[in-house]
Amino acid sequence: MRRILWAVLAAFVTLVGPAHAETWPAHPITIVVPFAAGGPSDAMARILAERMKQSLGEVILIENVTGAGGSIGVGRAVRAAPDGYTVSFGHLGTHVANGAIYKLGYDLVEDLEPVVLLPSNPMIIVSKNAVPAKSLKELLEWLKSRPAPPTAGTAGAGSGSHIAGLYFENVSGIKLQYVPYRGTGPALNDLVAGQIDIIVDQTSNSINQVRAGNIRAYAVTDSKRVANAPEVPTVDEAGLPGFHMTLWSGLWVPKGTPQEIVAKLNTAAIQALRDPAVKKQLENLGLQMPPQDQLKPEALGAWQKAEIAKWWPMIKAANVKVE
Structure with a gap:
């Protein structure tokens, strides 16, 4: 009898999971920006959120969670429910460098699902x-x-x-x-x-x-x-040849977020980036659009890992101390 009950429960969960993803979003979504309002990350997130809500049909709120080089804000997103209602906005600093500097309590690669590479x-x-x-x-x-x-x-x-x-x-x-x-x-x-x-x-x-x-x-x-x-x-x-650095940004969600929801967020972000009005706003800020072939979630995941391999040795060699 117990085995039958477990089998019924498992079947119910299997059916409910996709149904939940299909009805998403049913209430406002929050993008956690790990820096203060008024900065470049905040500006980009607000421009994108305004356009993404048209595609998703729900309000997208911006929550500024500051401190510790952005690691507190990223941690807030990592610990959120993997239901698509909490999105992590970040960049080279928050989603690469912080792993070489802070004792985070989370893994930047293993505990987050990549959504989309954003302008740099x-x-x-x-x-x-x-x-x-x-x-x-x-x-x-x-x-x-x-x-x-x-x-x-x-x-x-x-x-x-x-x-x-x-x-x-x-x-x-x-x-x-x-x-x-x-x-x-x-x-x-x-x-x-x-x-x-x-x-x-x-x-x-x-x-x-x-x-x-x-x-x-x-x-x-x-x-x-x-x-x-x-x-x-x-x-x-x-007069300082070779000092080349581009600060890229991206969106992530907590690990375990249904792939259907990740796909919907990815599509909404791409539609925002392709909107002529949004594109003009971002380009006026000096931002450069990512290549079209780099807009899938797996492209951001691969890029993040490559950047970790590039920057961590230099950061660790600098012996950065957190005060």
């Missing part, structure tokens, strides 16, 4: 206006001449701006004093106010302040100039 942007080297340098070569000379290490804002240990700073140190030989914030939005505010010296920031975060004349830009970390800021030279042109 090169970093941009920017300083407060009080810095006298007018070119990257002059900036490097000025930084080297400081009696104490110049201050560099980051979104915390392991964030994209922190990784870029470490990479900058490796390439230039200049030691930086990192000042962590709960996001690059607050860090940028302090740069504008002259409280810190530089940020190796996401182009999408800094470009409007550069255009407004509130901070100074020296170079983008790519082999080609950014389309919406052609006046900013590349690092190769400006």
